[in-house]
Amino acid sequence: MAEHVPPRALIGLLALFLVMMSVSALLFWLAALLAPGGVRSVIEAVGFAAFTVFGALHIVAAITGILLWQWERHGLHPYQRVALEAATLYFGLAVLISIALNYLAASLLERFL
Numbered sequence: 001m002a003e004h005v006p007p008r009a010l011i012g013l014l015a016l017f018l019v020m021m022s023v024s025a026l027l028f029w030l031a032a033l034l035a036p037g038g039v040r041s042v043i044e045a046v047g048f049a050a051f052t053v054f055g056a057l058h059i060v061a062a063i064t065g066i067l068l069w070q071w072e073r074h075g076l077h078p079y080q081r082v083a084l085e086a087a088t089l090y091f092g093l094a095v096l097i098s099i100a101l102n103y104l105a106a107s108l109l110e111r112f113l
Helices: 008-034 038-046 048-075 078-112
Strands: none
Touching (some): 008 038, 008 078, 048 078
């Protein structure tokens, strides 16, 4: 059985989404470094609802990075491959860390209730 080959349009849309998420994450962290209030002031400036959606999209970005890495890594220029791997690693670790911190917060809340 031949390996699945996704349509080029899907690859393009996934790549565009991952690039937009990566640029957004980079801008978020740069703004957090430069803003007087740090991360909190950036989140307040963006709005809690928008930040929540952005945070949830990290899961989709991690999955997108894995799919693109699986399908496209052999045909990419080394710089593009490293950027793809770095973005995938960042979004994947962000998801894992948020899951761990949510578990910790729920465990602590359970002790107080």
